[in-house]
Amino acid sequence: MSTKPRIFCPGGLRPVAVEQLARNDSIVLIGPPPEKASRAEILQLIRENQPIHGLVGYLNPVNDEVLDACGPELKVVSTPSVGFDHISVPSLASRSVRLGHSPSILNHAVAETCVLLVLATLRKWNGMQKALKSGDWSVNHIPLGNDLRHLNIGIIGLGRVGLECAYRLAPFGCVIRYTDIRPVPVATVTGQGSLEYVPGADLLAEKSDMLVVACDLNASTRGMVGERLLRKLRGGKGGWVVNVGRGPVVDQDALVRGLKEGWVQGAGLDVMDPEPLPPNHELLSLENAVLLPHQGTATVETRDSMALMCVENGIKGAHGQLMPAEIDM
Numbered sequence: 286m287s288t289k290p291r292i293f294c295p296g297g298l299r300p301v302a303v304e305q306l307a308r309n310d311s312i313v314l315i316g317p318p319p320e321k322a323s324r325a326e327i328l329q330l331i332r333e334n335q336p337i338h339g340l341v342g343y344l345n346p347v348n349d350e351v352l353d354a355c356g357p358e359l360k361v362v363s364t365p366s367v368g369f370d371h372i373s374v375p376s377l378a379s380r381s382v383r384l385g386h387s388p389s390i391l392n393h394a395v396a397e398t399c400v401l402l403v404l405a406t407l408r409k410w411n412g413m414q415k416a417l418k419s420g421d422w423s424v425n426h427i428p429l430g431n432d433l434r435h436l437n438i439g440i441i442g443l444g445r446v447g448l449e450c451a452y453r454l455a456p457f458g459c460v461i462r463y464t465d466i467r468p469v470p471v472a473t474v475t476g477q478g479s480l481e482y483v484p485g486a487d488l489l490a491e492k493s494d495m496l497v498v499a500c501d502l503n504a505s506t507r508g509m510v511g512e513r514l515l516r517k518l519r520g521g522k523g524g525w526v527v528n529v530g531r532g533p534v535v536d537q538d539a540l541v542r543g544l545k546e547g548w549v550q551g552a553g554l555d556v557m558d559p560e561p562l563p564p565n566h567e568l569l570s571l572e573n574a575v576l577l578p579h580q581g582t583a584t585v586e587t588r589d590s591m592a593l594m595c596v597e598n599g600i601k602g603a604h605g606q607l608m609p610a611e612i613d614m
């Protein structure tokens with residue numbers, strides 16, 4: 286039997302990365318496009334191709350069922366995403382399977398999405414579109430938005446993405462504050478604005494008109510932005526929320542109530558709970574909610590870079606070498 290590692294790549298990975306994978310010294314098995322096969326069919330294909338040494342690409346969730354399908358020789362799981370909350374880390378750890386992800390290269394794309402959502406939310410994008418499509422451009426039918434200039438923005442989570450959001454928002458002339466598990470050693474965002482650390486999300490909400498969620502999902506951030514926080518925004522006059530982190534960080538039921546009752550003025554969400562959001566979900570019917578289907582990284586350049594990093598992690602992991610971005614478990 287060949288000693289080359291066997292890598293299974295679920296379909297859907299960017300072609301440039303699949304080509305790269307094909308060039309390496311492994312046996313590569315490419316799965317069918319995700320829309321053409323059920324999860325059960327993909328798992329069956331993996332089982333039939335045991336042993337699998339590397340699972341390289343996006344599969345959601347990656348749990349014991351997937352790891353069992355790969356077999357006991359699995360060495361690495363590599364995802365083309367920075368987030369890995371869809372992967373059962375304890376299951377990987379208990380089998381000594383390494384985990385690679387694709388951080389940093391997506392920061393600017395997600396931060397650009399953040400700016401898009403901030404502006405679209407403030408300028409009432411959905412209401413504008415409605416007026417445009419109705420053909421009635423009369424003043425009374427065009428909703429007025431709010432200035433971004435001078436807005437107090439509170440960023441929850443000043444990690445790699447949060448910092449890039451701050452860099453891009455500060456030049457608009459807003460006041461940027463943030464909270465994180467600890468102050469991040471950055472004093473100034475740009476020549477035009479400073480970045481103030483605020484201890485705790487409650488205090489941050491008190492000082493903010495808009496919250497930007499840019500943190501990851503973990504036990505301490507799940508449900509962090511709930512009714513209590515939302516009601517504090519803009520001095521209780523109804524503020525805004527933008528989420529480019531993970532959906533469950535925001536208590537979505539509370540947010541929907543706030544958007545309907547007016548104690549939240551608007552929301553811009555790239556991430557929701559659950560995903561995909563069911564097409565009949567109430568959020569989709571709210572004019573003051575600007576929604577994107579979790580596509581903050583959806584540019585050709587960024588998706589290619591993420592997929593290439595995923596492949597590099599996977600190849601190195603399958604060969605037992607140092608990986609460029611490995612999660613410390």
Ligand code: DGY
Nearest residue numbers: 365366367368369582
């Ligand atoms: C990530 O990489 O985690 C982004 O949220 C896109 O999935």
